[in-house]
Amino acid sequence: MKKIYVPMIRYGDKEFDEGFIGWGFQSTEEQIRDAQAVLNIVSLERLKILDLACGLGSYHKVWLDAGHSVVGTDLSETFIMMAKNTNASAEYRVENFYDLEEENEYDLVTMIDTPIEDEDVPRNAFRALKPGGSFIFQISNPEYKHMRGQLMENRRTWQENEDRTFLLTRNEYNEEIDRWEYEEWNLNVETGDIVIEHHFSSNFTFSRMVDILLAVGFGSVSFLDADGRPYTTSKEPPKNYFCVAHKGKQ
Numbered sequence: 001m002k003k004i005y006v007p008m009i010r011y012g013d014k015e016f017d018e019g020f021i022g023w024g025f026q027s028t029e030e031q032i033r034d035a036q037a038v039l040n041i042v043s044l045e046r047l048k049i050l051d052l053a054c055g056l057g058s059y060h061k062v063w064l065d066a067g068h069s070v071v072g073t074d075l076s077e078t079f080i081m082m083a084k085n086t087n088a089s090a091e092y093r094v095e096n097f098y099d100l101e102e103e104n105e106y107d108l109v110t111m112i113d114t115p116i117e118d119e120d121v122p123r124n125a126f127r128a129l130k131p132g133g134s135f136i137f138q139i140s141n142p143e144y145k146h147m148r149g150q151l152m153e154n155r156r157t158w159q160e161n162e163d164r165t166f167l168l169t170r171n172e173y174n175e176e177i178d179r180w181e182y183e184e185w186n187l188n189v190e191t192g193d194i195v196i197e198h199h200f201s202s203n204f205t206f207s208r209m210v211d212i213l214l215a216v217g218f219g220s221v222s223f224l225d226a227d228g229r230p231y232t233t234s235k236e237p238p239k240n241y242f243c244v245a246h247k248g249k250q
């Protein structure tokens, strides 16, 4: 019996990226709302913006129309090619955000609908910003968890397919550390192979995120909703907050 592990999310793999376009991005309305929210937060003119993990860059039009200049980077050649076709006046490059080396170049660095999983991205963003610049990204709202429904339920299922393969799924959510794990085990009883597709994700708490941002050099940090209102515990919590970190004090 052979176990073959395959990550479920494989950005940069052409076939995966082409499929992802059909299901993985937020709706155009959500993207436009988020792009507008970023402008509500900074409300300055003629910014030089770097958007990390920009995907298709569909929402860059909002920033370009408002007079800003935009550089978009992403791991995926497929997404970057499409972004170039959509926004001729923006600049795009295929780049892993861990390889970003620019210094003192941008007024604003953004990352939309892409989780921060370590301190390397904040460190690179800090370096790329001009003094006085801001890093704005989304962080999932801990208050929203209980409303996430099925995704966060612990459940295991199995199913027999026509080709005599069996599919076992495992979905587990650990509330204490806010870690979600999902696995699909594809068992082929004839060959004995088990192909395991997996996806794990954990979120930093707000206070851990503040610690990371201050440690890499940011001077102040705040959490705002899409209308620019500060974080609050409310009955209808937003799914995400915008985390705004300034290079220097504000």
Ligand SMILES: C[S@@+](CC[C@H](N)C(=O)[O-])C[C@H]1O[C@@H](n2cnc3c(N)ncnc32)[C@H](O)[C@@H]1O
Binding pocket: 011, 012, 024, 025, 026, 031, 052, 053, 054, 055, 056, 057, 073, 074, 075, 076, 079, 095, 096, 097, 098, 111, 112, 113, 114
């Ligand atoms: C859910 S999509 C969001 C894309 C876009 N910001 C949006 O809101 O439509 C996540 C993006 O992160 C990109 N990505 C993931 N890891 C990356 C990395 N290490 N470097 C650059 N881009 C990355 C993926 O290619 C994908 O386009």
